Amino acid sequence: MKIVVCVKRVPTTDVQAKIAADGAALDTSGFQYMLSFYDELAVEQAILTKEQLGGEVVVVTVGPGDATKELRECLAKGADSAVLIKDDAWMDRDARSTAKVLADKVRELGADLVFTGRVATDRDNAAVGAMLGTLLDWATVTDVSELELTESGGTAKRESESGVETLTFSLPAVVTCDKGLNEPRYAGLKGIMAAKKKPVEEVDAPAAENHVQVQSLALPAERQEGRIVGEGAAAVPALIEALQNEAQVL
Amino acid sequence: MAKIVVHVEHSAGRARQASLEALGAAKATGAEVVAVVADPGAAEVASALGAAGADAVVHFQGAEAFSPDAAARQLAQTVQDHGANALLAAASAQGRELIPRAAALLDSASIADCIRFEAAGDGYEAVRPVLAGKALATVRSSSPVFCGTLRPNVFPPCTDAAAGAVETKPSIADPKVVVTEIAAKQAGRLDVKEAPVVVSGGRGMKGPEHFHLLEELAAAFGDAAVGASRAVVDAGWRPHAEQVGQTGKTVAPQLYIAVGISGAIQHLAGMRTSRVIVAINKDADAPIFKLADYGIVGDAFEVVPALTEAVKTARAGK
Numbered sequence: 001m002k003i004v005v006c007v008k009r010v011p012t013t014d015v016q017a018k019i020a021a022d023g024a025a026l027d028t029s030g031f032q033y034m035l036s037f038y039d040e041l042a043v044e045q046a047i048l049t050k051e052q053l054g055g056e057v058v059v060v061t062v063g064p065g066d067a068t069k070e071l072r073e074c075l076a077k078g079a080d081s082a083v084l085i086k087d088d089a090w091m092d093r094d095a096r097s098t099a100k101v102l103a104d105k106v107r108e109l110g111a112d113l114v115f116t117g118r119v120a121t122d123r124d125n126a127a128v129g130a131m132l133g134t135l136l137d138w139a140t141v142t143d144v145s146e147l148e149l150t151e152s153g154g155t156a157k158r159e160s161e162s163g164v165e166t167l168t169f170s171l172p173a174v175v176t177c178d179k180g181l182n183e184p185r186y187a188g189l190k191g192i193m194a195a196k197k198k199p200v201e202e203v204d205a206p207a208a209e210n211h212v213q214v215q216s217l218a219l220p221a222e223r224q225e226g227r228i229v230g231e232g233a234a235a236v237p238a239l240i241e242a243l244q245n246e247a248q249v250l
Numbered sequence: 251m252a253k254i255v256v257h258v259e260h261s262a263g264r265a266r267q268a269s270l271e272a273l274g275a276a277k278a279t280g281a282e283v284v285a286v287v288a289d290p291g292a293a294e295v296a297s298a299l300g301a302a303g304a305d306a307v308v309h310f311q312g313a314e315a316f317s318p319d320a321a322a323r324q325l326a327q328t329v330q331d332h333g334a335n336a337l338l339a340a341a342s343a344q345g346r347e348l349i350p351r352a353a354a355l356l357d358s359a360s361i362a363d364c365i366r367f368e369a370a371g372d373g374y375e376a377v378r379p380v381l382a383g384k385a386l387a388t389v390r391s392s393s394p395v396f397c398g399t400l401r402p403n404v405f406p407p408c409t410d411a412a413a414g415a416v417e418t419k420p421s422i423a424d425p426k427v428v429v430t431e432i433a434a435k436q437a438g439r440l441d442v443k444e445a446p447v448v449v450s451g452g453r454g455m456k457g458p459e460h461f462h463l464l465e466e467l468a469a470a471f472g473d474a475a476v477g478a479s480r481a482v483v484d485a486g487w488r489p490h491a492e493q494v495g496q497t498g499k500t501v502a503p504q505l506y507i508a509v510g511i512s513g514a515i516q517h518l519a520g521m522r523t524s525r526v527i528v529a530i531n532k533d534a535d536a537p538i539f540k541l542a543d544y545g546i547v548g549d550a551f552e553v554v555p556a557l558t559e560a561v562k563t564a565r566a567g568k
Contacts, residue, residue, distance in 0.1 A: 013496045013516045017384035026385065037497045095350065096359045096393075121496055123380055127350035127360040134354035139426035140319065142347040145490065159491045160343035161268075161441040162261045166431040167318075179483075179490035179497075211359035215375065215388040220522060223541055228534070232548035233556035239528065240560045242544050247526045249447075249505045250564055 001055030001151070004111040005046045006102050006132070007039035007074060009067045009090075010122040017219060024214045028091070035070045038117025041177040044184040046115045047078040049149060055112075056080045060105055062098050062205055063090045075195035076187035082198070083109075087205035094212040095123075099131035101205055106136060114174040118143050126176075133174030141167050145180035252281040252369070255329050256304070257321070257339035257348055260287060260295040261434075268340030268402035268444055270302045275405035276338055277303040279369040283412070286328050288321045289313045289421055300414015302407060306332075307416045317425030318344070322351035324422055329356060329395055336374055338367070341399035342443070349399050358393030363500065364400050365523065374398075382496035382519040402444045403502050440475045442492060446504045448524070450477035450494055452517075454510015454531060454550050458487035463554045464509060470561040477501065479511045495520035510550045513538030530554065 011031045018027035035043075046057045059074040059082040061067050067090075071082040085101055087093060106114055114133075119126035126142075133140025139153075146157035153170035158178065187195070229238040243250040254276040258269040265287075276283045285304035287296045289311050296309040310324045325348060329337050337352055339345030341363040353360035365386070366377035374396040377388050391397075435441075442448050449468045451461055461476065468474035478488035480495055494501055496516035506524035510531060511517060518541055521527070529542035530553050539545045546553050 011381070013382075015381070015384075016515070017381050019385065026380075094359055096353065096357075099354065121382070124378075124382060124500075125350075125360065125362045126346050127353070127362060130347050130350040131354040131360065134319075134322065134351045140351070141427055142318075143343055158343065160432075161259075161266065161444055163432050163434040165429050166433075167427050167429050169427040179493070211391050211393040212361065213390045213392060215390060217380070217385050217387050220383060220386055223522065223527075223543070226527070226539070226541075226543040226545060228539065228545040228547055230546060232546070233552045235546045235548065236553065236556045236560050239544055239546060239557065240564055243505070243526070243528075244564060247505075247543065249526050250561065 001049070001053050001113060002109065002111045003046045003049055003055055003057045004106050004109055004114045005042050005057060005059045005074065005079065006114060006116040006128070007043065007059055007061050007070065008036045008120045009033045009061065009063045009070045010036045010120050013121055019217050019219065024217050026217065035073060036117050036120040038119055038177055040184040041179070041181050042115035042117050043074045043077060043079065044182045045147065045177055048182060049113065053149065053151060058083060058109055058111070060102060061085065062087050062093065062101055064088060068200055071200055072195050073187060075198045076191040077185055078191065080198065082200045084200060084202045085205045086202055087208070089208060092210065093208040094210045095125045095127035095131060097208040097210055099128050099135055102128070102132050103135040106132070112172045116174070116176055118176045118178045129174055129176035136172070136174065139169035139171070139173040141169055141173065142176045143178045144175050145178045147175065147181060252279070253284060253332050253334040254279065254281040254336040254338060255284045255286060255325065255332060255334045257325055257345060258285050258287045258295065258299060259340060259342060259344050260292060263291060263294045265295050265299065265302065266340060266342065268342055270407040271402065271405040272338045272340050272400045273299070273303050274408040275367050275400055276336070277408040279374070281336070281369070284308060284328060284332050284334065286310070286325055288316065288324060290316060296416045301411045303410060303412050304414045305412045307414050309416050309418045310421045311418045313421035315428040315430060317428045318347050319351065319427055320422040320425040322348045323355065325352040326355035334395065336396040339399050341401045345399045349397050353397035356395045356397065358395040358397050359391045361389060361391060361396070361398040364398050365404050365502070367398065367400060379500060382500050382516070383522060384519045401502060403446065440473060442475045442477045442494060442501050443499050445473060445475035447471040447474035448477045448494070448501055448503045449474060449507045449509065450479065450511060451482060451509050452479035452511030453481050455482065460551065461488065463551070467507070467554055467558045467561065470558045470565070472565070479517050508538050508542070509554060511538055512536040513541065
C-alpha cells in the first residue's frame, strides 16, 4: 500500500502574534517553526499502517526550503521518502490552492491512502484534508480519533457535538487525524542517521491562485482590566453579586 | 436578490442551536435564505425552519444513514440550483467538514470559524481567528461562492419567521462514507464550543478524581460544559474533546470559569473572546488573572463547592 502523509510547518504554539507593517500579515521575525501537532499524529498513523499492512510512506509538504527540517524528522520516525513542494509564499497560500497542489501530487504518486492532521495550528482552517479528499473524489473521514483499517477499507470513530460517530468507508481514502488516535513516537538516533540517506524530492509549487484575500489583520481587543473580588470561599457572595448585577450572566 | 444556502444540523428531531445562529447571520445580511436539511430524521426539523427565518427549505429525503460526502454534494447542488452566492454552516465538527468539501465542489475558498459575517460590495466579508485567536483576520473571498463556517455562540438566531416552504428531494445515493452509529452524549451534556457556560479545570484540580466538583458547578448553571487545559488532557485526566486552547477547541461562551488554570498563552488564545471570564486560582500572580473579569484567589476545593451552592441558590431565586 502506498501511503502519503501531508504535513505542514507552522509557527510554534508559544509565539506571540505581531502584525507586519502592511497590516495584513503576521510579522514572523523571531518565529520558530515546528511540525503542526496534528500532523505528527498523521505521520505516526501512516507508520503504524505500514507496520500493519505493509507498503511505503511518502511525506509531502507545501512549504519553504527550510521545511526539509520537518521532513527529515518524519523520515527519522520511519517514513520512506519525502517531497517538498517549494513555495516561498507558503504562508499566504489558501487551503483551496494547497489542496489542489497536493491532489496533483497524490495522483502522481499513485497513493491508496492519505493521512493528514485535523487542522494546522497556524491558520486553523481545517479545510485542506476535506478539500483534498473531495478533489480526489475519494472517501474522506475527518477528525478521526480511532481507526481500524484493512486492505480495502476501514471503520473510524470521531467525536462530534452529538457524541461519538462511527463511520465506515472504502479505500482509497483521506483520513484527517485528531487527538487520541495514537501517541507519536520519538525518533531514535538510528532513525535520525537513516533519515539523512532517505530521498527528499524538491519541486517548485505552481503559482498560487488564492481566493482568500486578507483585508487586514489585527490583534484582539485588550480585555478591560478585571479585579480580584476576594480570597477563598468568603469571596463567593461578592462574585455572585458581580455575575448577577454587573455582568448579568447569572 | 442575493441568496445564501445554510446547512442545518440536527439531532433528535431538533435543529442545533448553532445552525439556527447561522440562519440568523445569513438573514441579517438581507439575503434570501435557503436552509438545507438531510435525512435521516429531518422531516420534523424541515417544517420548523420557517420559524427560524428560512425563506425556503430543501429536505434531502430517504437516506437511512448520514453521509458526509452525500451531504456535501447536496449542499453544492442546492447552491447551484438556487444561484446562491454564499454557503454557511455552524463551525461544528460536521459543518467544518461539509463546508470545505462543498467548497471544493464549487471551486471556492472555505473560510472557517467566522466571528463576524456581513455583506460587503458584491460579496461578503468575515472576521476569523488565526493562531487560535492570537490575531483576527478580516477576509473576503474572490470565489464564485463564499463558503464559511460560523462560530457557535456568536451570532443571534433570527426572531422573525419567514415562509419556509419545504421542497423535498431524494438523497444522493451510493455515498463513499456513512455514519453507521452515533453513541450519543449523556443527556444534558453540551460540547465546550456550544455551551453558554464553560467550567474548565487545570492542574490545580490535583487529579481526575476531583473534577466532579466542576461537573457539579456546571450542573448548577444548567446549560454548561466542563472544559480542561492541555496539561490535564495530556495527563489523561480528561477526554481530548474537552481541551480548550490552541491544540484544542476555541470557545466563546457567555461565561468562562477557569479553575486551577494558570493561563498558558495557548490556553488564553482559546478562551479570550468569552464574554465574561472568572478565574479561581491559588496563585495571585497567575497570568489568567490578567484576562479575567473577576478573580478569586484561593483553594479550588474550598471555593468551588461554595460557588456551586451559591449558584444553585441564585438560580432557584429567579
